[in-house]
Amino acid sequence: MLIQKPYDFPLTLRVINSYSKTGRENVGVLQIGARIGGKPVILTVRAKTGSDELEITSSPAQAPAEVEAIARWVMFADLALQPFYELAGGHPVFGGLIKDLAGLKPMRPASLFEMAVVVITEQQISLAAAGALRSRLVARYGDLVEGVWVFPDAHKLAGAAVEDLRTCGYSQCKAEYIIEFARQVEDGRLDLEALKILPDETVRSTLVALRGWGPWSANYFLVRGLARPDCVPSDDLAIRSVVGRYLGDGTRASAAQVEQLLAPFAPYRGMAAFYLEAHERLAKY
DNA sequence: TACCAGGTAAAAA
């Protein structure tokens, strides 16, 4: 599989690993839990030695075209970084960042349904608390393949009971939001695949119309689920901190300051924020 | 022990 250059696969893996607990989940190879025709599969991506190409295998074996399509989506194969570099390369801070992080692309989740459920899970509570709820949910409804948990699909959670989600630690409201959402995906009222090609604003208005989806969640989905290059969660605590540290006075910036400081990088404001976060994370690990 | 953490819907004012 060929990925639009510039691309640095090992660097991208290091950034992904900085988000995991141990930091050792994807050393040299990338494992993707996914579903093909509802059946859980694990995709493994590794660099071919002595070549720019990446090699993908699946377990159990699947049609190569389907496997490649998932991997291309997850790794954002078609994203061109060069225009972003040309826009931001001369900036006093970003010049150095782009040198350090050349070839880094954001990764996207194989399942937008999983992303949506995680977004609802992470509302208001800490990431640590959300992680605990998510683990219990996956252990209860997901599938274990080759030692990797594959998140349940919409069909599975559409059939879940509010009470069962409550035993995973979800509040009454969140349990209802998740089941309602799963049912809308399951019966076709909401087409998650269609969101992939809709404009940012249309995705936002579609999601906010759903129960349990406010502005924060819709934006977070655009940023983390679709990795839209110009989207930034400007009121997000982590973004406000990192923007303040790199571009502001060192203290946590306000949402308005985040928008002002990132404005020069449109239409790559999201990429700019992603590079700031990645740089900070790699510096720590 | 409190209090906060990558919010939102629904009730109250």
Next chain:
DNA sequence: TTTTTACATGGT
């Protein structure tokens, strides 16, 4: 129409 309030868990 604008402003409170309840919600659940895990870390400090």
